[in-house]
Amino acid sequence: MSQTRTLPDAPRGIGEDWLAVWLGLIVVALALASWLGADLLGWAVTTKVWTDPAQALAPATKNYAALGGPVSLLLTWLVLLAVLSLGAAALRANVGRFALTFSVVFWLAYASWIVGSEANLAVNTPADAQKFGVSWSLRLTNEGGYIVALLVGLVISNFLPRFADWLREAIRPELYIKTAIVILGAFVAVTAAERASFAASLVLRGVAAIVEAYLIYWSVVYFIARKWFGFSREWSAPLASGISICGVAASISTGGAIRARPLVPIVVSSLVVVFAVVELLVLPFLAQHFLWREPLVAASWIGLAIKTDGAAVAGGGITESLILAKAAGEGIHYQTGWILGTTATIKVFIDIFIGVWAFLLAWIWTRHINPQQGDKARAREIWQRFPKFIIGYVLTFAVVLLLALSAGPEATAKLKGAVVEANNFRVIFFILTFFSIGVLSNFRKLWEEGLGKLAAVYVLSLFGFVIWVGLVISWIFFAGVRPPLAG
Amino acid sequence: MSEPDRAAEEARIRAEIGAQPHEPLLPIEKKLIGWSLGTGLVLLVVLYFLSRSFPVTTG
Numbered sequence: 001m002s003q004t005r006t007l008p009d010a011p012r013g014i015g016e017d018w019l020a021v022w023l024g025l026i027v028v029a030l031a032l033a034s035w036l037g038a039d040l041l042g043w044a045v046t047t048k049v050w051t052d053p054a055q056a057l058a059p060a061t062k063n064y065a066a067l068g069g070p071v072s073l074l075l076t077w078l079v080l081l082a083v084l085s086l087g088a089a090a091l092r093a094n095v096g097r098f099a100l101t102f103s104v105v106f107w108l109a110y111a112s113w114i115v116g117s118e119a120n121l122a123v124n125t126p127a128d129a130q131k132f133g134v135s136w137s138l139r140l141t142n143e144g145g146y147i148v149a150l151l152v153g154l155v156i157s158n159f160l161p162r163f164a165d166w167l168r169e170a171i172r173p174e175l176y177i178k179t180a181i182v183i184l185g186a187f188v189a190v191t192a193a194e195r196a197s198f199a200a201s202l203v204l205r206g207v208a209a210i211v212e213a214y215l216i217y218w219s220v221v222y223f224i225a226r227k228w229f230g231f232s233r234e235w236s237a238p239l240a241s242g243i244s245i246c247g248v249a250a251s252i253s254t255g256g257a258i259r260a261r262p263l264v265p266i267v268v269s270s271l272v273v274v275f276a277v278v279e280l281l282v283l284p285f286l287a288q289h290f291l292w293r294e295p296l297v298a299a300s301w302i303g304l305a306i307k308t309d310g311a312a313v314a315g316g317g318i319t320e321s322l323i324l325a326k327a328a329g330e331g332i333h334y335q336t337g338w339i340l341g342t343t344a345t346i347k348v349f350i351d352i353f354i355g356v357w358a359f360l361l362a363w364i365w366t367r368h369i370n371p372q373q374g375d376k377a378r379a380r381e382i383w384q385r386f387p388k389f390i391i392g393y394v395l396t397f398a399v400v401l402l403l404a405l406s407a408g409p410e411a412t413a414k415l416k417g418a419v420v421e422a423n424n425f426r427v428i429f430f431i432l433t434f435f436s437i438g439v440l441s442n443f444r445k446l447w448e449e450g451l452g453k454l455a456a457v458y459v460l461s462l463f464g465f466v467i468w469v470g471l472v473i474s475w476i477f478f479a480g481v482r483p484p485l486a487g
Numbered sequence: 488m489s490e491p492d493r494a495a496e497e498a499r500i501r502a503e504i505g506a507q508p509h510e511p512l513l514p515i516e517k518k519l520i521g522w523s524l525g526t527g528l529v530l531l532v533v534l535y536f537l538s539r540s541f542p543v544t545t546g
Contacts, residue, residue, distance in 0.1 A: 201538075201541060204534070204537065204538055204541060205534075205538055207534060208531060208534045208535075208538075211527050211530045211531055211534065212527065212531070214523070214527075215523045215524065215526055215527025215530065216523070216524060216527040216528070216531075218523060219519070219520045219521075219523035219524045219527070220524065222516075222519075222520060223520050226510075226512055226516070227512065230507050230509065231504075231507055232507050232508060232510050233510055233516070235504070235507065261500070263493070263496055263497055263500050264500060266497075267497060267500055267501055267504075364515060364519060368513075368515040369513060369515060369516075448501070450501030450502050450503070450504040450505055451501060451504070453504050453505060454504055473531070476531075476535060477534075477535070477538055
């Protein structure tokens, strides 16, 4: 297991899923206060593309302009430190250690974001190049900072392993991305409200993702693991879930369902982050190059092909930024939010059924494969294994959608402004996620004793099957379906 | 379990990967694979025709 694995929460803590729900709901609730006239989150820092570092940072809203960028950044750190330290206490984690390591994580991650917003990295159209006076650019868009954060994390993980290990109390990519996803529910709702029937038709297509992940991917990967690589049932089931459904969470749920030894799914899923990082560094750029004319095919593909919540949803964010930039360069201006929203919704749909699938496997294992006296699959296991952060996503989505559909045009415009303030925090949690994923990805793991055969299953399944079948399914259901145009 | 014990247990479990006992596919496993794949393919076809019956509008 990686030296930099996240620490399990003590049994009596609330769990990262519920903490993510509360954190996300608090951010959205505070943001909605501005819809009612009270700007409670406008002090948070935002970063724009810069050539002069003094101009890079600014508070989110004009109400707090007097603070200036650096003070705004300091405030953002202090507030997040306080709130997340309370969260660490609720998780029964070492709060002092968390506070210290989170501070280091925050500053390294946000510094990466600032670097990624430098014009020579971010600018992606000739007009912007002229505006900023740069003669060359890597064209990563202003979300290229995510890639910088990921790369900094990878350097730390692979070249400074003791530092990576020291940081681990605050390396919680699942907590950060789940909080971001809860906040994202509000953003997706306000986007969907403008084109309700379009959003509904996307949902129908998203159902295909569930069918593909559980019924097609899982069965093929299970067969490959059992028949071609000779893995036992105890290993193959969590492996199939980790590769097909959702990495760590699905592996552990499946391991519990089939009564595997607890460390088996953890070892199985230890490689998921490594492979997700490789996909994250490659697939969004492939999507931009080959699929910019079919943005929602790209969105669906990212959601189906990348197998952790953090990397998939974060990958959707990068893909949206890259494709919108490319399309804009060709004179096509899509509305923001549809690509990221589609990827997130597909991933959430897949996550919803983890508990159901685990229950089904538990039933098969306890009745047919390994029946034990007194051990039966119980329906309450479906709730126990249900990813609770989805409740937060559904809540923020439902509340904001209701508000948006019932408000008049002026109120809707204010609501969108309020959601943008919440979205600033979604971006910050994305940055923390990318950095954390990088720190968790030690590529030396691939050569660790015993893991070569596991890595081979990952390579064959992911790069030989999952990615390509995901592309075909995405094409079948989303080709020709394009996001609405902006303006 | 203490950290050193956990690390030792993990190393033992990893060592198992290279020496898995042979477990032939049971009939129930073949059914699980076959039915999952078959149902998945049928459902995809159904969903495809459903999606074509409800064309996308950007309104």
